[in-house]
Amino acid sequence: MGSKKRSFKTLSILMIALVLVLSACSKGTPAADTTTPQTNEATKDTGKFPKAATNQNAAIQGGTMNYGLVSDTPFEGILNPVFYSGNPDADVMQFFYPSLFNADASFNIKDGGAATLSFSEDNKTATVKIDDKLNWSDGNPVTAEDYAFAFEVIGDPDYDGVRYDSTFTNIVGMEDYHAKKAKTISGIKVVNDKELQISFINPDPSIKAGLWSYPLEKKVFGSIPVAKMSSSDPVRKNPVGYGPFKIKSMVTGESVQFEANKDYFHGAPKLDGINLKVVNPNVVVESLRSGDVDMVSFPASYYDEKTLPTNIEMLGIQDLAYSYLGFKLGKWDKSKGENVMNPDAKMANKALRQAMGYAMNNAQVGEQLYHGLRTAASSLIIPAFADYYDPSIKGYTYDPEKAKQLLDQAGYVDKDGDGFREDPKGNKLVINFAAMSGDSVAEPLAQFYIQNWKDVGLNVQLLDGRLQEFNSFYDRIEKDDPDVDIFSAAWGTGTDVNPAGLYGRTAQFDYSRYTSDENDKLLKEGVSEKAFDNAYRKDVYKQWQELMIEDAPVIPTLYRYGLTAINKRIKNFDISYGSGYAGDALAGIELTADKPVTQ
Amino acid sequence: MGMRAETFAPAETIQKSPSSWSILGRELIKDKLAMSSLVFLIVFLIAIYGSTFFIDQSSVTKVDLMSIKAAPSSDHWLGTDLAGRDIFGQVVLGARNSFTIGFMITVFAAVIGLTIGLIAGFFGGVIDNVIMRFIDFVLVLPFLMLVIVFVTIVPKYDIWAFIWIMTAFLWVGKARLIRAKVLAERELDYVQASKTLGTPNWKIIAFGILPNLSSIVIVNMTLNLAGNIGIETGLSYLGFGLPDGTPSLGTIVSNATDPNILQNYWWMWLPASLLILILILAINFIGQALKRATDARQRLG
Numbered sequence: 008m009g010s011k012k013r014s015f016k017t018l019s020i021l022m023i024a025l026v027l028v029l030s031a032c033s034k035g036t037p038a039a040d041t042t043t044p045q046t047n048e049a050t051k052d053t054g055k056f057p058k059a060a061t062n063q064n065a066a067i068q069g070g071t072m073n074y075g076l077v078s079d080t081p082f083e084g085i086l087n088p089v090f091y092s093g094n095p096d097a098d099v100m101q102f103f104y105p106s107l108f109n110a111d112a113s114f115n116i117k118d119g120g121a122a123t124l125s126f127s128e129d130n131k132t133a134t135v136k137i138d139d140k141l142n143w144s145d146g147n148p149v150t151a152e153d154y155a156f157a158f159e160v161i162g163d164p165d166y167d168g169v170r171y172d173s174t175f176t177n178i179v180g181m182e183d184y185h186a187k188k189a190k191t192i193s194g195i196k197v198v199n200d201k202e203l204q205i206s207f208i209n210p211d212p213s214i215k216a217g218l219w220s221y222p223l224e225k226k227v228f229g230s231i232p233v234a235k236m237s238s239s240d241p242v243r244k245n246p247v248g249y250g251p252f253k254i255k256s257m258v259t260g261e262s263v264q265f266e267a268n269k270d271y272f273h274g275a276p277k278l279d280g281i282n283l284k285v286v287n288p289n290v291v292v293e294s295l296r297s298g299d300v301d302m303v304s305f306p307a308s309y310y311d312e313k314t315l316p317t318n319i320e321m322l323g324i325q326d327l328a329y330s331y332l333g334f335k336l337g338k339w340d341k342s343k344g345e346n347v348m349n350p351d352a353k354m355a356n357k358a359l360r361q362a363m364g365y366a367m368n369n370a371q372v373g374e375q376l377y378h379g380l381r382t383a384a385s386s387l388i389i390p391a392f393a394d395y396y397d398p399s400i401k402g403y404t405y406d407p408e409k410a411k412q413l414l415d416q417a418g419y420v421d422k423d424g425d426g427f428r429e430d431p432k433g434n435k436l437v438i439n440f441a442a443m444s445g446d447s448v449a450e451p452l453a454q455f456y457i458q459n460w461k462d463v464g465l466n467v468q469l470l471d472g473r474l475q476e477f478n479s480f481y482d483r484i485e486k487d488d489p490d491v492d493i494f495s496a497a498w499g500t501g502t503d504v505n506p507a508g509l510y511g512r513t514a515q516f517d518y519s520r521y522t523s524d525e526n527d528k529l530l531k532e533g534v535s536e537k538a539f540d541n542a543y544r545k546d547v548y549k550q551w552q553e554l555m556i557e558d559a560p561v562i563p564t565l566y567r568y569g570l571t572a573i574n575k576r577i578k579n580f581d582i583s584y585g586s587g588y589a590g591d592a593l594a595g596i597e598l599t600a601d602k603p604v605t606q
Numbered sequence: 607m608g609m610r611a612e613t614f615a616p617a618e619t620i621q622k623s624p625s626s627w628s629i630l631g632r633e634l635i636k637d638k639l640a641m642s643s644l645v646f647l648i649v650f651l652i653a654i655y656g657s658t659f660f661i662d663q664s665s666v667t668k669v670d671l672m673s674i675k676a677a678p679s680s681d682h683w684l685g686t687d688l689a690g691r692d693i694f695g696q697v698v699l700g701a702r703n704s705f706t707i708g709f710m711i712t713v714f715a716a717v718i719g720l721t722i723g724l725i726a727g728f729f730g731g732v733i734d735n736v737i738m739r740f741i742d743f744v745l746v747l748p749f750l751m752l753v754i755v756f757v758t759i760v761p762k763y764d765i766w767a768f769i770w771i772m773t774a775f776l777w778v779g780k781a782r783l784i785r786a787k788v789l790a791e792r793e794l795d796y797v798q799a800s801k802t803l804g805t806p807n808w809k810i811i812a813f814g815i816l817p818n819l820s821s822i823v824i825v826n827m828t829l830n831l832a833g834n835i836g837i838e839t840g841l842s843y844l845g846f847g848l849p850d851g852t853p854s855l856g857t858i859v860s861n862a863t864d865p866n867i868l869q870n871y872w873w874m875w876l877p878a879s880l881l882i883l884i885l886i887l888a889i890n891f892i893g894q895a896l897k898r899a900t901d902a903r904q905r906l907g
């Protein structure tokens with residue numbers, strides 16, 4: 008169910024192998040983009056998948072559903088939205104720690120959730136009202152104090168997570184607080200037990216979709232120093248939430264038993280409980296077939312129409328995620344808290360990056376390797392953000408001739424006749440490629456890209472000669488390991504179109520460490536007061552998409568369809584965007600048989 | 607008188623005691639299974655090493671997304687895998703890689719083990735004690751677990767890194783075996799005589815003791831070869847063996863970890879699995895025959 012409105016404001020990392028596509032910066036190439044078969048149109052009509060369970064049988068009382076968390080590594084067990092960074096953890100949290108807010112189909116916050124949001128006339132102040140009946144599962148009420156506390160922790164200089172970005176610095180007084188110049192955040196005001204006011208420096212249209220939406224229980228965390236919170240027991244061992252389910256027992260990394268939270272503010276859930284366990288992607292199909300798991304977010308690379316089990320139903324929706332190829336262009340400067348580019352980086356030459364993008368045949372990857380469940384990506388804003396995605400941007404389509412031309416012009420030529428190009432100074436050029444292990448196509452995918460690059464004369468090698476395991480992959484990317492030149496990864500975009508959290512100067516998630524004045528300017532414009540005018544905002548983001556294609560610090564490679572496979576005994580479950588509050592959707596799930604349907 | 611007559615028997619009737627080589631050879635010929643294994647192995651090795659001239663590794667490992675999971679056909683004799691790579695070519699290259707690596711590890715381990723075993727056994731005393739305690743230490747380490755850890759942390763991972771990691775653990779068993787034999791050997795008269803005559807130690811070891819150990823070394827290496835191929839394919843199957851992109855029998859078999867492939871795409875894993883079985887059985891049959899040859903009571907011929 009990874010896909011029911013995953014409204015984590017900050018971006019969750021998706022586990023995926025990646026790819027790159029260079030964009031057609033047509034500098035010096037008078038010839039127009041050759042139109043190679045490109046797949047911006049969906050190659051597979053996911054309309055053939057229902058978005059909600061079609062089961063109409065009579066439901067049984069209660070029952071326990073088995074949820075399979077598809078991952079080839081244990082989940083890290085950082086079970087708190089303030090601190091987690093991996094998607095497997097988010098998958099666990101959705102059951103007991105949902106977002107406070109409900110959202111509509113374009114991901115803007117609307118009423119119906121555990122809290123409501125309203126704005127002052129000048130859009131400078133937001134008021135959040137938390138539902139009176141909303142309680143933590145340890146019995147304490149969820150208060151405005153708790154909600155404010157989350158902001159205080161994330162803004163604390165000792166905070167070791169990755170959530171502190173421009174959406175937080177936009178709050179009045181946040182930067183003073185972060186710099187320890189103030190004891191409190193002046194822009195956050197607790198009105199009463201359940202009501203909080205947040206004032207912003209610049210009225211920002213993305214607040215409507217991207218406002219931080221998780222409280223942090225002050226009674227529990229208040230006594231823990233901020234630097235130690237992420238490793239504390241309430242995060243790792245006995246996390247407490249306010250969702251429809253609560254944790255009964257847990258084996259960190261392997262399994263979690265949830266029981267119904269009878270005190271859930273919209274009424275007790277229909278199920279008695281949920282058993283979550285980690286399922287290796289290799290055995291997902293068999294686990295579904297045998298009824299071992301009732302619900303999984305189905306890995307696209309295992310989709311094989313010929314051999315799909317008959318006891319399951321496939322639900323499909325366009326995923327809020329994209330895969331990309333990143334180029335390491337600098338470092339995260341911890342003391343300054345911002346990204347710093349290194350002009351001498353191996354990948355610092357723009358033409359080289361663009362050429363690598365043109366060399367990748369993503370259309371074929373999507374069509375063949377992923378059975379059409381993925382499509383070549385053209386821009387860093389995904390089509391699900393229909394208002395802002397610009398279909399006229401073609402991005403980096405497969406065009407090896409253009410790639411060669413770009414490399415020739417930039418001085419990357421083969422001087423010693425070994426079949427690989429040297430850099431403009433004549434030194435050997437070996438590009439180290441970090442790719443993640445994972446599902447069974449991870450290796451063919453990485454090899455295919457390496458082959459694509461070899462076809463245009465670039466010598467790309469897998470980092471250390473092997474694929475990297477998920478956790479160590481992100482560890483090395485985050486720490487700017489100097490051995491990594493390029494990497495393929497994926498982002499869950501969350502529901503806020505504003506890309507500042509991924510590509511801003513102060514965004515730690517900007518793994519390529521790309522910065523530019525133009526980028527700063529556009530990101531700022533996109534969330535300025537003027538941008539409350541949607542046409543203006545649209546134009547700004549169009550420019551931004553073009554800039555990112557031109558500068559190519561990362562190259563989007565694949566968009567994806569998200570599949571959720573459910574056992575045929577599951578009833579009353581809908582994954583479409585805007586269909587209701589995430590917590591209620593889980594609370595509403597029913598079963599129509601005691602035992603899973605087997606094939 | 608009779609005694610005398612025997613002593614002066616005509617030269618042509620003197621029976622030279624058979625050399626250990628001819629005993630080994632005779633034992634092989636007597637054992638039909640071992641003989642046919644040997645013939646198979648020789649033909650097989652000529653085939654896989656010879657085919658290197660016909661099969662281009664880069665074309666075999668080339669990902670071809672247009673022919674994914676193709677069933678066996680005249681283009682691809684054993685079909686293709688998830689990435690559209692020809693299985694037949696991979697099996698040939700994989701068998702070559704797996705055998706080469708098994709062989710290299712065996713040889714390196716034997717050379718190191720032999721040297722250290724000879725030194726420890728021949729000199730004895732403190733040297734022996736130090737070496738043997740170290741060997742005991744290495745032997746108690748959980749070998750496979752450590753190999754897996756090393757494989758994940760070694761910075762530049764390639765075939766040679768793999769060979770050295772394996773060798774680092776596998777020489778100890780051999781050293782222990784050799785040392786035990788040398789201990790017995792050095793008490794024999796010919797060694798004592800050489801020492802008395804002032805022959806340097808290295809000469810005694812190299813020209814005196816070593817030839818007398820040759821048969822046991824050969825037998826042990828043969829049996830180890832099968833074991834080492836098994837370890838290599840096993841580790842590759844688990845994903846801790848050869849680097850990605852290097853075909854090995856183990857990596858081909860690991861296609862079968864996907865149950866969908868296991869059930870519906872037999873050609874991706876069955877040929878390689880059968881080959882491992884036959885290869886290891888053949889080497890083992892030969893090794894068994896050689897082993898019997900070194901033990902007079904078990905000989906067939």
